[in-house]
Amino acid sequence: MATTRVVVHVGPMKTGTTAIGAYFSAAHRAGILPADVVYPAGDLWFPASGSITKHGQLADYLYPDGRRKAGRKTAIQTPDNVARKVRDLAAHIAKGRGSRRTAVFISETLVGRSNLGRLVELLNTTFDEVVFVLAVRSPVEATQSLLVHKIKEWRSDRADLDLYGMLKHRNGSIGYDYRRMLVQLQELPIAEFHLIPYFEDESDGYSVVDRFMKIVTGKSAIRLEGDFGSRRIHPSLPLSSLKRLVALKKMKPYLERVPFLAEVIHSLFVRILNADRSKVMRAGFKTRSSDSGDWVISPEDRARIVELYGNLGDDLRKALGPQSTQPEWRSWFKATGI
Numbered sequence: 140m141a142t143t144r145v146v147v148h149v150g151p152m153k154t155g156t157t158a159i160g161a162y163f164s165a166a167h168r169a170g171i172l173p174a175d176v177v178y179p180a181g182d183l184w185f186p187a188s189g190s191i192t193k194h195g196q197l198a199d200y201l202y203p204d205g206r207r208k209a210g211r212k213t214a215i216q217t218p219d220n221v222a223r224k225v226r227d228l229a230a231h232i233a234k235g236r237g238s239r240r241t242a243v244f245i246s247e248t249l250v251g252r253s254n255l256g257r258l259v260e261l262l263n264t265t266f267d268e269v270v271f272v273l274a275v276r277s278p279v280e281a282t283q284s285l286l287v288h289k290i291k292e293w294r295s296d297r298a299d300l301d302l303y304g305m306l307k308h309r310n311g312s313i314g315y316d317y318r319r320m321l322v323q324l325q326e327l328p329i330a331e332f333h334l335i336p337y338f339e340d341e342s343d344g345y346s347v348v349d350r351f352m353k354i355v356t357g358k359s360a361i362r363l364e365g366d367f368g369s370r371r372i373h374p375s376l377p378l379s380s381l382k383r384l385v386a387l388k389k390m391k392p393y394l395e396r397v398p399f400l401a402e403v404i405h406s407l408f409v410r411i412l413n414a415d416r417s418k419v420m421r422a423g424f425k426t427r428s429s430d431s432g433d434w435v436i437s438p439e440d441r442a443r444i445v446e447l448y449g450n451l452g453d454d455l456r457k458a459l460g461p462q463s464t465q466p467e468w469r470s471w472f473k474a475t476g477i
Contacts, residue, residue, distance in 0.1 A: 140233045141175075141240040144268040146355050147197075149249040149324070151315065153284040154274035154337050155347035156247040160193040162348045162360060162367065163243060167192075171361045175237045179228050179244065185220075188212035194244045196221055200261065201254050222261055229265040242266070243355055250320045259327050269329040272354050274347070275455065276337035277475035278315045279436060279444050282306050285315070287376065287434075290384050293408055298388035300381065302436065303444060313447050318454050325458065334459060336471040377432040380415035384408060445476060452477040 148156060163178040164187070172178060180192040187193075195213060199206050200221040232240040249255060250273060262269045279302075286305050289297035297305075306314045324332050335350040344367055345360060352360040376384075387408045394401040436444075452472060456463040463472075 141235055141237055142268070143229055143233050143266045144239060144241040144270065145229075145244065145262055145266040146241055146270045146272060147244040147249070147262070148246060148272050148274070148351060150247040150273070151250055151281070151320065152247045153281050153288065154247070154276045155351075156193065156245055156274075157191065158344050158347050159351050160191045160245040162344075162363070163245060164190060164192045165363050165367065166361065169363060171363070173356055173361075175235070175240050176355060177228070177232050177235070177240065177242050179224075179242060183228055183231065184224060185213065185216060194246045195248060196224075197244060197246045197258060198248045198252065200225075200258050201252055203257075225261060226265050241355060250324065251316070255323065256327060259329060263328065268331070270331040270333065270354065271324055271327070271329055272333045272335060272351060273320060273324060274335050274337050274351075275317065275471070277339065277477065278306075278317060278448060278451070279441055279475075280339050281337075282315050282444075283434070283436065284375075287381065290381055290388070291376070291412055293388070293405060296388075296391075298385050298391075300385065300434070303440065306444060306447060316448075318448065318451055321454055321458050334455070334462075336467060338471065338474065340474075375433055376412075376415050376419060378434040379432055380411065381434060383411055387411070441476070448477070 148159060150156065163172070164180060166172045167178045167180050177183070178192070179194065180187065184192060184194065185196050189212075195211065196216045199216045200218045203218055205217065206215045228242055232242050249258065259269065282305055283302055286297065286300070286302055289295040290300075308314060333354050335347075335354070337347060341347070345362070349359040352358065387404055390404055391401070394404055455477070456472075459468060462468055
């Protein structure tokens with residue numbers, strides 16, 4: 140039987156998980172993944188949302204008393220169901236040809252959960268080697284992207300552009316806290332833990348996919364037919380569009396008791412979102428610029444936000460070790476100002 144290995148992209152959100160999930164899903168359907176790499180999809184996993192199979196159900200395993208969060212696009216699973224699928228997958232890849240077979244999971248909501256060790260225990264008992272991958276993005280841009288995501292989501296109550304307020308929680312904690320993520324992952328009993336950088340100015344969708352694939356196979360990803368790598372999956376929206384969406388969302392609390400008007404506002408919200416998103420998609424990816432109408436963080440606000448993270452740069456360099464001096468990481472530290 141083959142040695143079994145599992146590589147898990149643990150997040151966090153807004154670090155290319157949709158692009159990576161889209162690639163692996165398409166590559167799985169096209170049958171171009173390396174013979175020793177298995178991406179759990181179809182019968183090997185739970186039903187996907189649309190054409191992209193991501194693995195948010197892994198987080199369901201961390202809720203032994205059941206998960207009650209509503210609004211997810213895929214059905215919430217019981218811990219027993221998740222464990223059964225993981226064990227069946229491990230048994231499946233163990234029967235494959237070759238000396239070592241690798242299963243790949245793409246998730247974005249695992250890192251930072253207090254009982255992540257529970258999932259590690261499951262993976263350690265079903266696979267021979269467990270590898271976690273954390274994508275590192277500037278916490279400023281990552282939080283900005285997350286806030287835009289929440290503004291675009293009608294079910295979210297977020298209706299403001301207060302980036303600092305989103306980061307600095309009332310209890311004194313910091314959102315998108317990479318220092319806490321690093322400490323947690325470094326303490327887990329896993330075979331390997333890797334950091335990969337995320338750059339803001341890359342328009343090629345394969346950039347983030349290749350970095351992850353090199354952890355999986357040591358090589359770049361096999362290219363798909365079509366234009367997968369020509370654009371980002373989730374483009375930014377102009378500031379004017381975001382302000383319109385925010386204004387409409389602020390009307391929600393006042394119209395909930397009038398279903399007809401609430402539906403009219405919702406329909407208008409969706410029309411504006413789809414129209415503006417289509418314009419950005421047609422225009423292609425552009426570096427954020429105030430001249431092009433994008434939401435740009437001022438140098439003063441950026442410095443204020445970066446200050447929240449204290450010695451994050453030192454912590455990342457320590458975790459990277461000799462890798463921190465490689466050109467790619469040097470460019471990342473320079474670009475983020477961390």
